[in-house]
Amino acid sequence: MPINRIAIGTPGEAGRPDALKAAFAEFFSMLIFVFAGEGSGMAFNKLTNNGSSTPAGLVAASLAHAFALFVAVSVGANISGGHVNPAVTFGAFIGGNITLLRGILYWIAQLLGSVVACLLLKFATGGLETSAFSLSSDVSAWNALVFEIVMTFGLVYTVYATAVDPKKGNLGIIAPIAIGFIVGANILAGGAFDGASMNPAVSFGPAVVSWTWTNHWVYWLGPLIGAAIAAVVYDNIFIGDATHEPLSTNDF
Secondary structure (H helix, E strand, O other): OHHHHOOOOOOOHHHOHHHHHHHHHHHHHHHHHHHHHHHHHHHHHHHOOOOOOOHHHHHHHHHHHHHHHHHHHHHHHHHHOOOOOHHHHHHHHHOOOOOHHHHHHHHHHHHHHHHHHHHHHHHHOOOOOOOOOOOOOOOOHHHHHHHHHHHHHHHHHHHHHHHHOOOOHHHHHHHHHHHHHHHHHHHHHHHHHHOOOOOHHHHHHHHHHHOOOOOOOHHHHHHHHHHHHHHHHHHHHHHOOOOOOOHHHHOO
């Protein structure tokens, strides 16, 4: 059971050189991901004079996020495991693949990376709005919560299957692209309804810079629940008691 492997970590863990390097890797990976993902949305708004969303815009957002996440995971994989998402980090913690203290360090780095990316975008675009995630007019917060739970379940399940499972073999080589693909596909499915975040940090940066917090809790609670369910399901059914290395070292 994953619960048996959950670890708090040692008090000095956050100050260890490898932990700090991993946190910096998460910071820069998140900056790369959010700058490209949020930037693609801002570019669409500029090209359409803040016009209404279109199918082409949704496809563009999906591709931008898929490509950027593939790169962000790849460049951080050998240092931090390439989480690039507090929900992935939480799922790794639930499965006993990262300690609580190191996970908190990752969260801080991920949130800061998202905020800095949005600040850079606002400056580089001459003050254009970094739009916070929001719900479509006919979508309730509870509808969106279900979307975020299911989409993040798919994401973290993919992470476990391609990066965490000790039986993955050569499948680990394609983990970053598989992770990017599932995020891109989920954006096509849920983007028109709630923006398809699946990532609390991705929602946090634009919310801070635009100071818009309406329904922001959905983009935390949904991904964390989905990640926890995916971790418990995959670990119990497919990994079991098999020994596996921590995701925070070099799983991808």
